Amino acid sequence: xxxxxxxxxxxxxxxxxxxxxxxxxxxxxxxxxxxxxxxxxxxxxxxxxxxxxxxxxxxxxxxxxxxxxxxxxxxxxxxxxxxxxxxxxxxxxxxxxxxxxxxxxxxxxxxxxxxxxxxxxxxxxxxxxxxxxxxxxxxxxxxxxxxxxxxxxxxxxxxxxxxxxxxxxxxxxxxxxxxxxxxxxxxxxxxxxxxxxxxxxxxxxxxxxxxxxxxxxxxxxxxxxxxxxxxxxxxxxxxxxxxxxxxxxxxxxxxxxxxxxxxxxxxxxxxxxxxxxxxxxxxxxxxxxxxxxxxxxxxxxxxxxxxxxxxxxxxxxxxxxxxxxxxxxxxxxxxxxxxxxxxxxxxxxxxxxxxxxxxxxxxxxxxxxxxxxxxxxxxxxxxxxxxxxxxxxxxxxxxxxxxxxxxxxxxxxxxxxxx
Numbered sequence: 001x002x003x004x005x006x007x008x009x010x011x012x013x014x015x016x017x018x019x020x021x022x023x024x025x026x027x028x029x030x031x032x033x034x035x036x037x038x039x040x041x042x043x044x045x046x047x048x049x050x051x052x053x054x055x056x057x058x059x060x061x062x063x064x065x066x067x068x069x070x071x072x073x074x075x076x077x078x079x080x081x082x083x084x085x086x087x088x089x090x091x092x093x094x095x096x097x098x099x100x101x102x103x104x105x106x107x108x109x110x111x112x113x114x115x116x117x118x119x120x121x122x123x124x125x126x127x128x129x130x131x132x133x134x135x136x137x138x139x140x141x142x143x144x145x146x147x148x149x150x151x152x153x154x155x156x157x158x159x160x161x162x163x164x165x166x167x168x169x170x171x172x173x174x175x176x177x178x179x180x181x182x183x184x185x186x187x188x189x190x191x192x193x194x195x196x197x198x199x200x201x202x203x204x205x206x207x208x209x210x211x212x213x214x215x216x217x218x219x220x221x222x223x224x225x226x227x228x229x230x231x232x233x234x235x236x237x238x239x240x241x242x243x244x245x246x247x248x249x250x251x252x253x254x255x256x257x258x259x260x261x262x263x264x265x266x267x268x269x270x271x272x273x274x275x276x277x278x279x280x281x282x283x284x285x286x287x288x289x290x291x292x293x294x295x296x297x298x299x300x301x302x303x304x305x306x307x308x309x310x311x312x313x314x315x316x317x318x319x320x321x322x323x324x325x326x327x328x329x330x331x332x333x334x335x336x337x338x339x340x341x342x343x344x345x346x347x348x349x350x351x352x353x354x355x356x357x358x359x360x361x362x363x364x365x366x367x368x369x370x371x372x373x374x375x376x377x378x379x380x381x382x383x384x385x386x387x388x389x390x391x392x393x394x395x396x397x398x399x400x401x402x403x404x405x406x407x408x409x410x411x412x413x414x415x416x417x418x419x
């Protein structure tokens with residue numbers, strides 16, 4: 001991306017920095033926000049509904065971990081000019097990459113099913129028939145990529161990211177106890193209760209997923225951000241990590257202030273939305289349900305896209321939303337195939353969706369440590385990163401993050417298998 005024209009027009013350094021940042025902004029904020037997908041919102045809702053304010057402290061370490069991992073992805077993409085799958089293939093060879101590709105494909109497909117099941121839940125809340133809502137949603141996400149280019153698709157995704165603010169408004173409408181909330185942010189509540197530990201694992205597991213590292217790096221490469229503007233892209237990644245956790249924080253706040261405070265039992269997002277009506281008003285309920293629909297639709301677009309990027313990069317096929325079907329047939333065919341298959345499966349009566357979703361969580365948990373370790377190996381390789389390898393301090397933070405995430409991922413796999 002050539003920013004020389006900006007330097008000629010905007011002479012004020014501060015204004016120039018803002019303009020360049022706005023031009024670079026996108027991959028980090030979009031990737032982070034998709035973490036608040038159907039599964040994420042369900043997890044945050046249940047965390048607030050079942051444990052009140054006591055889990056709010058977890059958002060501080062989650063912001064740090066997500067910011068570190070996103071920054072590494074952005075740096076690798078800009079410095080190398082390659083997607084993560086491409087770099088992994090060069091680092092470990094095609095055989096291991098292919099095995100990871102198959103595992104990621106299965107895990108991502110489970111996640112895509114989760115997003116379309118989220119659309120089905122939203123359709124039920126708004127009384128829209130399933131056979132209307134699902135095909136229309138699939139058509140929308142398909143047309144978005146097929147008829148758009150990278151810039152237009154990114155604008156739609158950024159708009160979808162803004163719509164997450166409905167949860168912040170819903171949080172304020174719930175009139176939480178801010179003093180109690182602040183105390184629980186600053187003073188961690190540690191419990192050995194298995195349900196509490198499982199929920200902590202679920203919160204972290206839904207915030208950091210393998211697919212996001214591949215999508216972030218691929219989108220940075222396709223956007224063509226230059227090394228000169230690396231610092232702005234880093235800011236995009238870090239701001240994204242902060243914003244997504246603030247939204248999740250308000251989801252927990254809304255449910256803690258209303259549902260937990262009144263001792264109401266809920267099992268899913270539809271229950272939460274219904275329970276909010278007498279406790280926080282109809283507007284809070286509608287905003288909550290609308291946010292869930294937006295999140296499901298948003299993630300249903302990104303996850304098949306991430307999968308198509310990864311598969312094509314690892315096997316050396318052309319990839320990119322700016323490329324036509326003729327230029328990148330595997331990329332577009334895979335994107336369409338995942339969407340159509342997901343809709344068909346969700347519409348099958350009595351499909352064991354819960355088992356499929358648990359298996360996808362297990363696959364995510366198994367893959368995540370491998371992907372993180374490979375990222376660390378690549379980002380410390382001077383042949384790839386040159387002078388932009390990790391500093392000792394950053395390595396320390398990154399390795400600590402990897403160890404914690406690995407431990408929690410193993411815990412997530414164990415708890416999923418036990419469930």
